[in-house]
Amino acid sequence: MYGRARGFFCLVLLCACVLGARGERPFSNDWGLADIDTVRIAVPDTPLTVQACDPAAQDCARLEISGRWLSVGGTRQDAKDNTENGRLDFQSEGGFALVTAVKSLDVQDLLDLEIESIRLPWDRALELATGVGHVTVDGVDADLSVETEVGDVDVDAGVGNVLVRTDQGVVRVQSGGVADLRSGSGGVELLQDGAARDAFIHTGYGNVVVEIAADANLELFIRAPGRIDVKTNLINTITSGDFWRETGNGTTRIEVISQWGNVAVRMYDPD
């Protein structure tokens, strides 16, 4: 009798499950960007991969976003129908455009957006915001802003300013503009491949590597409990804690703060 009772309870414990089906619908949207100089894409959890193109090219005058809607449903038909209950919404006003994901209340947690590629002219400023998702940006030459809760950020940009915020993830940026990079937990790597620009880097837990474009007029401030290793043309030191050094008139400020990690500063080497 007790054996049967045990079997019954095992069955009970195994029966905490849900039956249903999954659905999927690919999509591709594009919108014109005439008179638009800044585009903000604010979407829920999804990876974002941006490839900028030459605005002079004939096929590069619009914002193109493609991906897929993933859904669940109690039946196959419901799962399929649920994929139709989500869309990307494009609004614009005064040179600013906003792209958001719109899902009906019924399917808010039953429908997932997954953006596979974003394409737009490189001269448009871009703001990206998502929840959980890796972000990759390549070729944007205007100002760039990336905000993600969890995910790595990899940016290969032009001369525009770059701002990155991630709560958890590794940040890697190659840019010729001013960089403001923050990661709650994760390493940060900045490569300054243009002229000397200001850079502000904060990370809670992770190592920081900075390759600066020039050190002739530099104000360098580093705070890290780990190893601070600076080897540039004018500065050569290994220390820990706080480090401050100014060269020339100090017009370019590099500020690095790591709550828990090491910091290395080098001269940028294109090779």
Added chain:
Amino acid sequence: MTNGERTGERQPVGRVSQRLWPRRLPGVWRPLYEGAVLRVTLALALAAIPLAEVAAAPDPGDPPVPGDSGDSGDPGDPEEASRGHIVLGPGFSGTVEVLDEAGAVVVTMTLRPERRLGVDLPPGTYRVRAADGTVVDTIKLAPGGSEVAELPPGMEGPPPPAVLPSVPVPPPPAPPDTVDPVADPGSRPADPGRSWRRWAAPLLSALIPGVGQMVNKEPGKGVGVLVSSLGLAVGSIALLRARDPFDGAGGHRDDTASDSQEIVTLGAYAGFTGALSLLYVGQILDAARVATGKGVTPRRKYRINLDVTRMTTIGYRAGQPAYALYNDWTVSVLGQAVRRLTVGVADIGFKGINARSRTTFQAGLRVGYRMFDRKRLWLNLAVGSIFQGTTAAGRPIQIDLSEPPPADNSRFGATLYGQVDLRFFVLNRWSLNLIPRFSIPMTTRYYSFDRSLPRFAPTFELGTGAGVYF
């Protein structure tokens, strides 16, 4: 004094049923009892309800209650073997008579709140008559069966003046075989010098699991509870931290955990947290029970039953991670309309805390029937429906604020379900509940933490919780 009347003194012919309250619970129930259970929020919610009958002080004048009284019957006698057992009390006072089918008084008993009386009788139908002459319960006694007399609430409390009706009572056809305080093997003789344990033991167990058992001079059980609680807590935290925060960050093809890994991890987490909450609650109640030295007789004649329940299931979700844990914390208030039948408002809950996208209020109706109640275990079957009203939190970003907000911002939904309700009584008025449920949402069903399940998705849930009976 009528023939066979007992007034609280232990009779030399006493015969104690050993089957009603076994010293040790058998097999599968033992973990629920000894291991038993709780979560802080649940404890705080339930702690406001007085442990009235637990705190009832035993009468120091009581004779010691034997745990292993001798059996005066002849086990080889078929008639003896076929006799049933009727139990009255504890918790009641006054004088009652047990009448057979012919209306003859077979035994008269004086009840005292702190005592439980039992009588062995041949199979048949018996009526229990109060001192004012009203029949308060009718009992069908099966061969070898055991029944607890359901006495009215008016007989609870201190004993009224025992005045029997002056009508002549015909002599019983045969003297009662046994009228004797029923020993509860799980109970202990009261220790008048340690009355502080009655409140200190459960309080200490609420603060640190197992300490109440240690205070009750059960160090082995106390250490077991403490170690089990720590193990379950550490295991739950470890399982929570084992989740990869980057799972799905690269899209559905970037699945860092297989489906089976996700399901096993979620299942283990649900099991650990459910067991921890049950263990926490149960060990507090167990400490109270042992400290008072009382046995457990589930209170069948209750009016209101208050339950706190966590329903849990593991279900799919769109995107990555592919599976999620769906939790639903609710309160139910059920009334016993007639014997065994319960009706009430159930599944009352609010889902707005930690929810970023919506707010949901829910309540439902439930009808249940107690199919089985033996010893400390009840089994109810119930059906019901959950109604949910949901409103989207905030409004989507709009560049043009002059445009009206979207009308699609509220929903009303319903979910139908049937459930098996297993209740294990730790005290007379307190039970730990294990509730397998099958439900089908007629519309999208919303859970805590912004989770939801689609309509028409057959859902198996497992509920854990505690109940109290007034």
